Each structure stands twice: as structure tokens, then as C-alpha cells.
Amino acid sequence: MRGIAMGLVAVAGLGCGSALAELPLPAAVSDADFASHPxxxxxxxxxxxxxxxxxxxxxxxxxxxxxxxxxxxDGVSLGLGDGGKGLGPARVADADNMPEQRIPRNSxxxxxxxxxxxxxxxxxxxxxxxxxxxxxxxxxxxxxxxxxxxxxxxxxxxxxxxxxxxxxxxxxxxxxxxxxxxxxxxxxxxxxxxxxxxxxxxxxxxxxxxxxxxxxxxxxxxxxxxxxxxxxxxxxxxxRSDTSPFDAYLRGQGDLAEGAARGMGLFYGRATCSSCHSGPFQTDHGFHARGVPQLGPGKAARFESHRRDTGRMRVTGRDEDAFAFRTPSLRNVAHTAPYGHAGSHATLEGFIRDHADPVAGLMRYDRAQVILPDLAVDDWQIMDDPAELAAIADAVQTPPIALSERDIEDIVAFLDSLSDAQALAGRLGVPPDVPSGLVVPNP
CATH class of the missing domain: 1.10.760.10 (Cytochrome c-like domain)
Structure with missing residues (x-):
């Protein structure tokens, strides 16, 4: 029976000698998981x-x-709030009200x-x-x-x-x-x-x-x-998003496509994704240092001159929390690029490839993939500093995970099964106007 904490699922070698693998699948989401609102x-x-x-x-x-x-x-690595015009990747700095800096973290x-x-x-x-x-x-x-x-x-x-x-x-x-x-x-x-x-x-x-x-x-x-x-x-x-193909699978109301099923086996098995991306929303709500590249202004007080972002450590003050960031939920993740706390990766494939071997991924990182509105600022001060780069790498405590290109493709297929067409379409959608009479943001 699907939708229980542990389920027997046929995933390994689908179509060519399937084997049963016991996967730690989450319980199906229900109304009891949410508060109601008038x-x-x-x-x-x-x-x-x-x-x-x-x-x-x-x-x-x-x-x-x-x-x-x-x-x-917002479709960009690091956004522009006040002082920007337009929406998403088309957003540009307003020459009459130039932003002082980018928003320090990915939206x-x-x-x-x-x-x-x-x-x-x-x-x-x-x-x-x-x-x-x-x-x-x-x-x-x-x-x-x-x-x-x-x-x-x-x-x-x-x-x-x-x-x-x-x-x-x-x-x-x-x-x-x-x-x-x-x-x-x-x-x-x-x-x-x-x-x-x-x-x-x-x-x-x-x-x-x-x-x-x-x-x-x-x-x-x-x-x-x-x-x-x-x-x-x-x-x-x-x-609220809980009507994806994966949700239907957990409720016993449908099957996953072959590639997504293989990816599910990897996600909840050998690839160990679920060690952090656990639970009904694929997050343990914890903080982990995963060697994700840092770009942009970082998180510093106005009186500080560095561009470092030490993540959870800024909250706790503990050295062991350096460069640890909250595990994001993966619902509709195929639609939320770029990825990483600073929007460092343009694609899921690229992020998973680097995430599997974080230190190697950090050292080979391709800066060309960022999506950044033009702004006359230095976005690469941290990545250009060997000491800063080493500090990010040293915080990683997990060993590399060997994934083939086929593995990555299958994991991406599983992540796409978390896409919820109903939620993405919206229940109310974008209003045509608002009571203030100001312009509603819309592409």
C-alpha cells in the first residue's frame, strides 16, 4: 500500500528484470497537514x-x-528589488533610481x-x-x-x-x-x-x-x-501543492513514468538525496554545508566590508554552522531555477552533478550559467579569493556520491514528477488589477 512511511516499490532495472527495493517513502500529504483560512x-x-x-x-x-x-x-540568480524595472530575467536596473546592490540571496x-x-x-x-x-x-x-x-x-x-x-x-x-x-x-x-x-x-x-x-x-x-x-x-x-504525479503515486492513484520511477529509487536509495530531502515536502528543515558557490554581495552588515555569506552561522554564531543553508523543499523544483542559495546553477542537471561531489563541483564551477540583471558591481569577490573558496570547501562533511549521467537524468525525471500542474496554474492566479490602481507585476 502506498502513502505509508515505508513501502515496497518495484524500481530497480525497470523493464529488464525488476527487483523490489524497500524505499523510505513519505506519507501522502493530507488536509490535516495544513491550517484553513477564510x-x-x-x-x-x-x-x-x-x-x-x-x-x-x-x-x-x-x-x-x-x-x-x-x-x-523570480527566475534570476540574485534579484533586484527597489530600483528595478520589469520582471524575471527581463528585470533591469532603473537608471533614475539605481539599486545599491543585488538582493543577497536567491528568492x-x-x-x-x-x-x-x-x-x-x-x-x-x-x-x-x-x-x-x-x-x-x-x-x-x-x-x-x-x-x-x-x-x-x-x-x-x-x-x-x-x-x-x-x-x-x-x-x-x-x-x-x-x-x-x-x-x-x-x-x-x-x-x-x-x-x-x-x-x-x-x-x-x-x-x-x-x-x-x-x-x-x-x-x-x-x-x-x-x-x-x-x-x-x-x-x-x-x-499549496500536493496534487503532483508523485502525490498521486503515494495515494495509490497512479504510477510514475519509468525514468521517474528509477529516479525515485535513486533519490530514496543509493543517491541518498532523502537523507536531507526527507518528509512529505522533501525537506528535513535542517541546515547543511554543501559547498554551493557564493556570488553577489553576500550577507554582511552595512558596516562590514566582506562579501561572505556564512549561512546558518550568522544566526547561531557557531563555527560548525559555517556555510550551512536550510534544505529547500523540492516541490515544483523543475520550475524554480536558478538553484542554490545564491542562484548559482541554471539547471537541475548541473546542480545535481555538482551536489553529488560538492568540493569538485565548487572547483570546476562554470560562472557563465548565472542569470543576473546588469549592475556595475563585482559579483565574484568570494570565488576569486582562494582562502574564501577553501573555507567553503572545508565546511563540506559528506563524501562524494558516484552518479552516472543516466542516474542524473533519472533523478531529474523524478523531480519533475513533483511538478503540480494545478498549483502551478494557480487557484486565483494573477489579478488583472489591485485596489491601489498601481501596476500589477506580470511578465
Whole structure:
């Protein structure tokens, strides 16, 4: 029977003397894995997700970097937020408002973030569920900044709107950017209040918030947390993905194609992919150093001069976490290129080939495959420094895995079986317009 923790599956040598191999397959996903959300709140979040009104210069929406046309990512290695024009690989720097730098990490996909098991967010897990804290959450922002969010998914929305590179804008370009620079986040006149005021001033939004929340009796009651909760409800529902061919297989409702079945045998067997990409969404939610190339500005404070990105170590401060990044879910992964925390690899084949032997892959890395909007910056400072390159390589603790080109082809076929046509098409899709009247991001 499929859909149980361990299943007997015929995979090895399909069509030429099949043998039974016991694979540690995950249980099938069910409604019990997800919270429910009121439809009116979801539709409200739908418009807010696509509305640039939340950004400082009214030009960047959540969907700018998380668009369904690019698998809920943005189709580039490292994106441009504020100061960019266009969408996806066609996005360019605005000559009249040049970005200071690229967004430091690849835009993560949003699939299934509404599932209960997603208790960490971002590549470094810097925001996560923590029952020991009064708010139940741990983030770099503490105190009253954490109060009022309905979920972890809602709380993570507070970061992009405060980021100068992503949505806020730089220095004194607008009132939100200025508030962020002055450290005014909460309270009257703080960045969140200024964003909320924009929404309060739009009659359609104000009326809908009053209609969906009994605690909101007038537009003045609308806070940033209400806005964030609505967006989280939309993301949770719109980007739920559990109707792929692999899901059908686990439910006993269909078979995988021959190559995908062989790839499944490798993924959950000899290739050991599932040692990290485990569970119903193909992630252990842990952090692993896998020698992935580093490009772009890295993650450094404004006062720091390096371009290094040490991943989880920036959160924990522990040396053993250096260059470890969160295991991404692989749902719809065939549609979320480029791959890696810095978008270093253009194809799944290339990423798997280098991932199987991380140190060798790092040393032979082909820079020509990156997809980067033109910007007059040095993207290769780390890769050009032998000491930095050695540090990334030294953090790898796992041995190489021997994979043939046929193995890689079959693993890619299995990963494609995680593509969910229904989820990719969207339940609500892209709205034709938004209540602010601003331009909806769309290719």
C-alpha cells in the first residue's frame, strides 16, 4: 500500500528484470497537514500580495520576487528589488533610481509554506517557531515587533518591507525608507504604521478588512499585522501543492513514468538525496554545508566590508554552522531555477552533478550559467579569493556520491514528477488589477 512511511516499490532495472527495493517513502500529504483560512481573507491577501502599495516607492510587490510565472521565485540568480524595472530575467536596473546592490540571496519558492511543519523561514532560518519565547517566535527583531502576527508565515512578511534592497527603498527616497533608516518601525509614524496608513486610505481595502475581522471596526484599526496575516493566508492557500504525479503515486492513484520511477529509487536509495530531502515536502528543515558557490554581495552588515555569506552561522554564531543553508523543499523544483542559495546553477542537471561531489563541483564551477540583471558591481569577490573558496570547501562533511549521467537524468525525471500542474496554474492566479490602481507585476 502506498502513502505509508515505508513501502515496497518495484524500481530497480525497470523493464529488464525488476527487483523490489524497500524505499523510505513519505506519507501522502493530507488536509490535516495544513491550517484553513477564510476565503474572504485569502482574496484580500491575494490583492495585497500583488499590490506595490506596500513598498516604499510604490514599485515593488511581494509578487515581484515571488511570481507564479517563475515558480513563485523570480527566475534570476540574485534579484533586484527597489530600483528595478520589469520582471524575471527581463528585470533591469532603473537608471533614475539605481539599486545599491543585488538582493543577497536567491528568492526562495513559496510552495506549501502554510503547512504546519514549516517552522523555519529563509535560507538561514533566522525566523523560526520557538515555544520558549512569549511570542512563540524567534527572529532578529524582538520585543513588540513580534507581537500580533497570526503565524510564522505572517511574521516573515515583516522583513522584505523593511529591507532597503527589497521593498523599502534607500535612505530618504520615501517616508518608509526614512523611518527604517531612523529605526522607527513600530508605533505611530513607524514604518509599519506608514504602510498600514496607505492601506487604510484605500476605501476598498478598508471595507474588506472591516468585513473580514470582527476586531476591526474602522480603518484606523488596521495594523500592519492584519495586512501581513492576510498575505500569509493567501500564500498558504494559493501555493499549496500536493496534487503532483508523485502525490498521486503515494495515494495509490497512479504510477510514475519509468525514468521517474528509477529516479525515485535513486533519490530514496543509493543517491541518498532523502537523507536531507526527507518528509512529505522533501525537506528535513535542517541546515547543511554543501559547498554551493557564493556570488553577489553576500550577507554582511552595512558596516562590514566582506562579501561572505556564512549561512546558518550568522544566526547561531557557531563555527560548525559555517556555510550551512536550510534544505529547500523540492516541490515544483523543475520550475524554480536558478538553484542554490545564491542562484548559482541554471539547471537541475548541473546542480545535481555538482551536489553529488560538492568540493569538485565548487572547483570546476562554470560562472557563465548565472542569470543576473546588469549592475556595475563585482559579483565574484568570494570565488576569486582562494582562502574564501577553501573555507567553503572545508565546511563540506559528506563524501562524494558516484552518479552516472543516466542516474542524473533519472533523478531529474523524478523531480519533475513533483511538478503540480494545478498549483502551478494557480487557484486565483494573477489579478488583472489591485485596489491601489498601481501596476500589477506580470511578465
Amino acid at each position: 476565503p474572504d481573507l485569502v482574496r484580500l491577501g491575494w490583492h495585497l500580495f500583488y499590490d506595490p502599495i506596500l513598498s516604499g516607492n510604490r514599485e515593488v510587490a511581494c509578487a515581484t520576487c515571488h511570481h507564479p510565472a517563475f515558480g513563485t521565485s 526562495p519558492a513559496l510552495w506549501n509554506l502554510g503547512a504546519y511543519e514549516f517552522t523555519r523561514m529563509f535560507h538561514d532560518g533566522r525566523i523560526e517557531v520557538d515555544p520558549s519565547r512569549e511570542t512563540g517566535l524567534r527572529t532578529p527583531l524582538e520585543g513588540d515587533m513580534m507581537a500580533g502576527f497570526a503565524s510564522l508565515l505572517s511574521a516573515q512578511n515583516m522583513f522584505p518591507v523593511l529591507s532597503p534592497d527589497e521593498m523599502a527603498g534607500h535612505y530618504s527616497e520615501n517616508e518608509i525608507a526614512q523611518a527604517v533608516r531612523q529605526g522607527r518601525i513600530t508605533g505611530a509614524g513607524g514604518a509599519w504604521d506608514l504602510i498600514a496608513q496607505r492601506v487604510r486610505d484605500i476605501p476598498d481595502y478598508a471595507a474588506r478588512f472591516i468585513a473580514t475581522d470582527d476586531t476591526i471596526t474602522s480603518p484606523d484599526d488596521i495594523a500592519f499585522t492584519h495586512i501581513s496575516d492576510a498575505i500569509a493566508a493567501f500564500v498558504a492557500v494559493e501555493f
